[in-house]
């Protein structure tokens with residue numbers, strides 16, 4: 507199902523039948539519709555209704571996810587993802603009301619959908635086509651990290667003719683590389699004063715982030731997972747509760763603090779059994795994450811930071827999308843609890 511996502515001031519949510527008048531009003535505008543290849547002009551009202559109904563069906567089948575982009579309850583545009591049959595790639599599309607062009611809305615909304623597609627749906631490759639006479643849209647794609655991979659031509663129903671298009675692509679690995687270099691670049695290396703031969707620029711060194719996490723196990727052997735809330739990095743992914751180890755803390759102290767802050771449970775005096783650890787490139791940093799198994803605590807876990815909680819059987823862990831570095835933990839926990 508299509509979730510709600512947040513991008514700054516904008517709420518991205520599934521379309522609703524009652525959006526039809528707004529969709530019709532915004533799309534039935536030559537400056538918008540001429541950039542959308544499949545729509546006629548004038549754009550009839552019943553097509554807006556049919557399109558919204560089809561987005562709901564596609565979403566239920568997991569074939570496509572279309573988001574209404576809203577601010578303060580007003581619909582301003584839409585972003586959509588249409589998945590390939592094998593669900594490994596998807597094409598991205600969007601349109602926005604001319605009233606908000608140039609304000610960064612499309613970039614912010616499309617960026618959030620791209621992150622969600624790559625991180626939560628684990629899509630490997632995104633593509634997007636843009637008419638050559640739509641440089642604004644190409645600029646949006648470049649800001650998102652898309653690269654031009656080719657040129658082609660497509661029939662534009664509204665224009666009644668074939669038009670040249672530019673094909674763009676963003677791969678998951680390209681996105682991760684971009685996260686690593688843009689979001690948290692380490693300081694530049696010191697300038698070499700007497701370099702006799704021009705040296706290749708040194709690769710940026712990943713910074714190691716120490717994060718501590720726990721697999722809390724209940725009496726039925728289920729594991730507590732928490733879903734990262736909107737607004738945080740990796741929002742929408744399920745993780746083992748925990749957090750960053752502060753400078754003056756041991757991992758155990760950090761775990762006790764995090765469990766109190768996030769779940770309102772007291773682990774003081776509980777057996778914190780070291781189970782395994784993650785040491786993985788996590789994009790902006792290198793993640794070092796000891797994972798403890800904890801079977802006893804005081805209190806009932808409650809979501810204190812807006813996160814969703816779920817007690818999950820080991821066999822069902824793979825149904826909960828997790829950050830990539832966590833994936834090797836799943837078979838280890840299944841073995842422990844199997």
Ligand SMILES: Nc1nc2c([nH]c(=O)n2[C@H]2C[C@H](O)[C@@H](COP(=O)(O)OP(=O)(O)OP(=O)(O)O)O2)c(=O)[nH]1
Nearest residue numbers: 717719739745746747748749750788793829831832
């Ligand atoms: N807790 C936890 N974090 C994980 C897991 N897997 C994984 O990649 N991470 C990453 C996500 C975050 O980038 C980082 C944890 O940082 P965080 O932001 O949640 O830490 P925190 O609770 O100290 O948060 P904050 O107050 O600084 O926002 O580790 C996991 O299973 N559990």
